[in-house]
Amino acid sequence: MVIILSAEKGMLNGSAVIFGLLLLFSIVGSRLFCGWLCPGGAVQDYVSSANNRSWNSKGKNLSKYIIWAVWFSFIVFLWVHNGPLKGDFLYLVNIDMQYIIIYAIVMTVIYLFTLLTGKRGMCHSLCWMAPFMVIGEKLADLLHIPRFRLKAKPDDCVSCGKCSGNCPMGLSISDMVKSGNMDSVECINCLECVDGCPKKAIGFGICRKRQ
Ligand code: SF4
Ligand code: SF4
Known part of the structure; x- marks a missing residue:
């Protein structure tokens, strides 16, 4: 206003x-x-x-x-x-x-x-x-600029579902981890999923979009 x-x-x-x-x-x-x-x-x-x-x-x-x-x-x-x-x-x-x-x-x-x-x-x-x-975010991906992202280690995931339960945005993170693609415009980068994963299967860093 x-x-x-x-x-x-x-x-x-x-x-x-x-x-x-x-x-x-x-x-x-x-x-x-x-x-x-x-x-x-x-x-x-x-x-x-x-x-x-x-x-x-x-x-x-x-x-x-x-x-x-x-x-x-x-x-x-x-x-x-x-x-x-x-x-x-x-x-x-x-x-x-x-x-x-x-x-x-x-x-x-x-x-x-x-x-x-x-x-x-x-x-x-x-x-x-x-x-x-x-x-x-879209501009960064278009121009291949590295930006803050979640990273998944699908092999370490035991499908306990804690990450999806903890996500304040209600995202199906366990499915994202299994697919190896953590990109979602609805993700607010709060890192609750990173903190709560017992297997440390989710990390984060600054990198370019996966090709
Ligand atoms: S909390 Fe970790 S181990 Fe459990 S489903 Fe999510 S990524 Fe997999
Ligand atoms: S960083 Fe936060 S919003 Fe993004 S997937 Fe993890 S818990 Fe959900």
Whole structure:
């Protein structure tokens, strides 16, 4: 909302810069932000103690891209319409009751949506930031840039299923390990599967996409 209010005034504000930096970071760091820093992610991981159901399918994951496309197209339209843009990183940054209320409403929506859907339901279906990082990952793969990835050792896996049970995104990791392909745009690089594997069959590192 702040990025839209800024764009209406022809301003390139701090959140626009941060979204751009997240995209750039994901070219090498994949979705480490989602797994380790996102406050919305922390709220969802807390909620998973009340609803631990998996919420992951192509259909459920698609809606965030539609939300992102509508939202970002509108912002680009405002930038073009109100340009040339002036940069002000701290534009609209102040402790104002209306922003505190909006922040509380957003956090409540994340809490309730995840409670009703399941594990990281908001990341799968609503998050308007995730597509920036998915674009970064795809860009890295297209340009053969090494980025943060999980690595599997299929021969060490005993199919206990602990990794799939631990995954906050509800991914079928044991199947991914068996196939030897750990690439998934829904993976948030939290490394729960790495920590929980009794056979150390999952590792991680920075490398190029498998050919
Ligand atoms: S936790 Fe490890 S051993 Fe168990 S299924 Fe997953 S990768 Fe295989
Ligand atoms: S696959 Fe592993 S690193 Fe990726 S989200 Fe699931 S538990 Fe986290």
